[in-house]
Structure formats: structure tokens, C-alpha cells
Amino acid sequence: MAETPNLDLIHPLKLFDIAKNEERFLYTSAPMVRYSKLAFRQTVYAYNTDLCWTPMVLAKEFNRNHFARDSDFTISTNSPQPPTIVQFGANSPQELARASTLVIPFSNGVDLNCGCPQSWACSETLGAALMEKRELVRDMVVETRDHLRRDGWGVGKEKDINNPKGRSVSVKIRVHKDLRRTIDFINTVLGPDQDRHIDWLTIHPRTRSTPSSTPINLEALELLTSTFGDRVPILLSGDVFALNALPFTSPLLAPAPTLTQTLSATTNSSSSTTPSKNPPLPAAYHIPKLAGLMSARALLCNPALYAGHDACPWAAVETFLSNAARAPLPYKLVLHHLSEMCGPGMGPNKAALLNKQVRTGLMACGNMFDLIDFLDGLRELRRDGREQGVVGI
Ligand SMILES: Cc1cc2nc3c(=O)[nH]c(=O)nc-3n(C[C@H](O)[C@H](O)[C@H](O)COP(=O)(O)O)c2cc1C
Known part of the structure; x- marks a missing residue:
């Protein structure tokens, strides 16, 4: 981290307001350890993402170690700086407040x-272990808000929405098996309605032990948004795979397909230019009090998801590469991002940008120079019209 630049940062609640006025969800990119770094955040920001999370940063290490500060948090001071939320892993009010x-x-x-379910985190009372410590979570956000206020930051939520020093404090949670415990948790962390402790809440409707292959618990989402959605803006994290295939309806979404439309999509899928092997099912849940969406795995595969692309366009790969050149990432990470973007996505459209053979060639590139040569070769093939298995470039 360098000297404090003069950054004019928008209050995130203003972004919620803008999305609401546009009668759409707020579009956000999830915290992802290793992956949601600056180059990736800038890429999704170029494709309609409103608000981006950093990967989880361990507050204690961040406070004590300047190498941790240099490696864990990078911003851009001279190119578009996506509105960014820094996510911390913490279990002490003082550590969270100080890192903040x-x-x-x-x-x-x-x-x-x-929400982090990993055993190393939980054994240190970090991540999902905090779902058993609601008073501690409340104390952490209250202390952080107080500390920021004392330092002159505007943490009055809606009151500071136009304050250039206005900043937010939020929490991302999982749910309990017994949802009454989640309700108690949220009530405690939220505090009084006239001065709630958090700006918004992100809910990942899976328990600590639910694998990510199990669909999100829509019943939990419906209950929690209907209980709290008027008191605090709520984001959904989990299974946001395609804007046209969400498993619920909302006034902020185009109407869900009817059964007849779904069946006719199945019958006609072979003639579609973007084949849809699993057309969306009619949504059984209506979630009118949800304010926004947070995507992790689907954005990794398709950073242009919120721009309405149901599969990754080649331009997003180019955008990512030029961002990665300016805000470098370890080479293996670049390769991983490319393999995600060039393979089949998480949504119903499983068309891959590059076929398996070409992706294998891509993954065999040993360094950035080889990779750039390989991609130049693909572009030339495309120009010569000789490409095989190369879609979209
Ligand atoms: C590679 C990876 C890293 C993640 N790292 C974090 C993290 O640092 N903090 C966090 O709260 N959640 C983290 N998550 C969870 C996601 O933010 C998200 O809640 C979860 O993947 C469900 O969303 P999805 O269905 O869109 O993937 C991570 C998920 C993935 C796949």
C-alpha cells in the first residue's frame, strides 16, 4: 500500500440505490481467495459488475506484517478502480477495526x-465458525464502525450516502440447519432499526457443511429475505449462474419462463446459436425483497455474465489479459483464469470458447511468453479462417 491517494469513492449504498432506480439487481462479484484480485475485478467491472469484493484478507496478519499488506491488497490509482469491498477474516473487534x-x-x-467453511479457518474461530458467535460478530462490526467514525469516516449508512468519506461495513454469512438460529444471528448483528450495525447483508444459503454442488436453500432465502429484507439490503451469494436462469422470480428480473416455454426451449435447443442443454426450469420461489446478486464460480468462467452474455466472449479474455499485464498475477493464476474462461461455463449454455484440445495446448504453455505466442497463433488461425474448435475470436 502506497501513500493515500485522493480517491473519490462512491458509497456502496448509492450503488444499491442506482440499481433499484434502474429496476434491476445490484450486480456484485464475490470474494474469492486467490482469484478476486485486481485484474479480475477490473475485468468484471468492465462488464457491468457494480461492486467487487477482494479475496478474504486475514486481519491479524494484515495488521502486523507489511508483506501481507503488499501482497493481499492491491488497488489501481491510475486506471478504472472498481468500487471495492475489502473482505476480512477476523475474530477480534480490535483486529477487524484496525485492519479496516x-x-x-x-x-x-x-x-x-x-462463511468460510474450511477447517483451518473454523478451528481459529474465523469464517463459518462465527455463525456460532453472534455477539462477537456484532461486537466486531460495532467496534469497526466506531473506530472508523472516530477517524472521520462517514459510517452513518444512508445518512452518508453522498459523503465523499462515506464507507460501509457489511457481513457475509451462511445459514444454520435450524433457521431460527440464523434469524437470531441476524437480529443480533443487525441491531436497532433506527441505527443498524451493518450497511447490508450477504447470504449464502448453504450451511457450513453443505457442498457447493448442492443447490442453494431457496426456502431459507425466501424466509430470511421476507423477514429482514425491509430492514437491511440483502445480497444472494450462491448459484448465480446466468441472469436468465435464476431459480426464483423477482420484480427485478424478467419473468421466469412458463412450463410451455421451457418445454419449447428444450425442443428447439438444437437450432439455437447458443445451445442451451439445460433450459431454465420455471421458478417456484418468489423473492421480492432481494436487493442484489453476488456471483463467484460463474463469473470466474464468464466475467461478462452481468452484461447479459450467457457464455464468455473472447473480448473478456482479452480484457483480462490486458488487466493482468498491468496488475500482474502469478503466472499459474493467469493460466487458471484462462482455463476457466475458455471452458464450459456454469450456466445452461455449456458452449466453450476453446475446445478441449486447444485448452490442453493452452495449459501446456510454461510461461507468459509462451502463452502470448500461443494466443497470437490462435488469432492468426482465426484471421486465416483455418481455426478448429476456436469459437468467438
Ligand atoms: C475459489 C473460491 C474462493 C472463495 N473465497 C471466498 C472468500 O475469500 N470469502 C468468502 O466469503 N467466500 C469465498 N468463497 C465463496 C464464494 O464467495 C461464494 O459464496 C460461493 O462460492 C457460492 O457462490 P457461487 O455459487 O456463485 O460460486 C469462495 C469460493 C470459491 C469458489
Whole structure:
């Protein structure tokens, strides 16, 4: 982290307002350890993502170690800086507050991870273990807000929406098997309606032990948004795979397909230019009090998801590569991003940008120079009209 630049940062709640006025969901990109780094955030931002999360940063290490600060948090001071929420892993009010004061000049807000299910995190009372510690979570967000306020930041939520020093404090949670416990948790963390402790809440409707291959718990989402959606803006994290195939309806979405439309999509899928092997099912759930969407795995495969692309366009790969050149990533990470973007996505459209053979060639590139040569070769093939298995370039 360098000297404090003069950053004019928009209050995230203003972004919620803008999306609401446009009668759409707020589009956000999830915290992803290793992956949601600057180059990726800039890429999704170029494709309609409103608000981006950093990967989880461990507050204690961040406070104590300047190498951790340099490697865990990078922003751009001279090219588009996506509105950014820094997510922390923390289990102490002082550590979270201190780490928050360090990043807040450079970020639009801070967030606490109460969802990471990994055993190393839970054994240190980080991540999902915090779902059993609702008073501690409340104390962490209250202390953070107080500390930021004392430092002169505007943490009055809607009151500070137009304040250039306005910043947010939010929490990302999973749910309990017994949803009454999640309701207790949220009530405690939310605090009084007239001065709630958090700006918004992100809900990943899976329990700590639900695998990510199991669909999200829509019943939980419906219950929690109908209970709390008027008191605090709520984001959904989980299974946001394609804007036209969400498993619920909302006034902020185009109407869900009827059964007849679904069946006719199945019958006609072979003539579609973007084949849809699994057309969306009619949604059984209506979630009118949801404010926004957060996507992780689907955005990794298709950073242009929120721009209405149901599969990754080649231009997104080019955008990512030029961002990665300016905000470098370890080479293996670049390769991983490319393999995700060039393979089949998470949504119903399973068309891959590059076929398996070409992707294998891509993955065999040993360094950035080989990779650039390989991609130049693909572009030439395309220009010569000789490409095989290369879609979209
Ligand atoms: C590679 C990867 C890294 C993740 N890292 C974090 C993290 O740092 N903090 C967090 O709260 N969640 C993290 N998650 C969980 C996601 O933010 C998200 O809640 C979850 O993947 C469900 O969303 P999805 O169905 O869109 O993938 C991670 C998920 C993935 C796949």
C-alpha cells in the first residue's frame, strides 16, 4: 500500500440505490481467495459488475506484517478502480477495526467473512465458525464502525450516502440447519432499526457443511429475505449462474419462463446459436425483497455474465489479459483464469470458447511468453479462417 491517494469513492449504498432506480439487481462479484484480485475485478467491472469484493484478507496478519499488506491488497490509482469491498477474516473487534482503518482510504467498504467453511479457518474461530458467535460478530462490526467514525469516516449508512468519506461495513454469512438460529444471528448483528450495525447483508444459503454442488436453500432465502429484507439490503451469494436462469422470480428480473416455454426451449435447443442443454426450469420461489446478486464460480468462467452474455466472449479474455499485464498475477493464476474462461461455463449454455484440445495446448504453455505466442497463433488461425474448435475470436 502506497501513500493515500485522493480517491473519490462512491458509497456502496448509492450503488444499491442506482440499481433499484434502474429496476434491476445490484450486480456484485464475490470474494474469492486467490482469484478476486485486481485484474479480475477490473475485468468484471468492465462488464457491468457494480461492486467487487477482494479475496478474504486475514486481519491479524494484515495488521502486523507489511508483506501481507503488499501482497493481499492491491488497488489501481491510475486506471478504472472498481468500487471495492475489502473482505476480512477476523475474530477480534480490535483486529477487524484496525485492519479496516488501514484499507478504508482505498476501499468503498469493509466486510466480515462469516462463511468460510474450511477447517483451518473454523478451528481459529474465523469464517463459518462465527455463525456460532453472534455477539462477537456484532461486537466486531460495532467496534469497526466506531473506530472508523472516530477517524472521520462517514459510517452513518444512508445518512452518508453522498459523503465523499462515506464507507460501509457489511457481513457475509451462511445459514444454520435450524433457521431460527440464523434469524437470531441476524437480529443480533443487525441491531436497532433506527441505527443498524451493518450497511447490508450477504447470504449464502448453504450451511457450513453443505457442498457447493448442492443447490442453494431457496426456502431459507425466501424466509430470511421476507423477514429482514425491509430492514437491511440483502445480497444472494450462491448459484448465480446466468441472469436468465435464476431459480426464483423477482420484480427485478424478467419473468421466469412458463412450463410451455421451457418445454419449447428444450425442443428447439438444437437450432439455437447458443445451445442451451439445460433450459431454465420455471421458478417456484418468489423473492421480492432481494436487493442484489453476488456471483463467484460463474463469473470466474464468464466475467461478462452481468452484461447479459450467457457464455464468455473472447473480448473478456482479452480484457483480462490486458488487466493482468498491468496488475500482474502469478503466472499459474493467469493460466487458471484462462482455463476457466475458455471452458464450459456454469450456466445452461455449456458452449466453450476453446475446445478441449486447444485448452490442453493452452495449459501446456510454461510461461507468459509462451502463452502470448500461443494466443497470437490462435488469432492468426482465426484471421486465416483455418481455426478448429476456436469459437468467438
Ligand atoms: C475459489 C473460491 C474462493 C472463495 N473465497 C471466498 C472468500 O475469500 N470469502 C468468502 O466469503 N467466500 C469465498 N468463497 C465463496 C464464494 O464467495 C461464494 O459464496 C460461493 O462460492 C457460492 O457462490 P457461487 O455459487 O456463485 O460460486 C469462495 C469460493 C470459491 C469458489
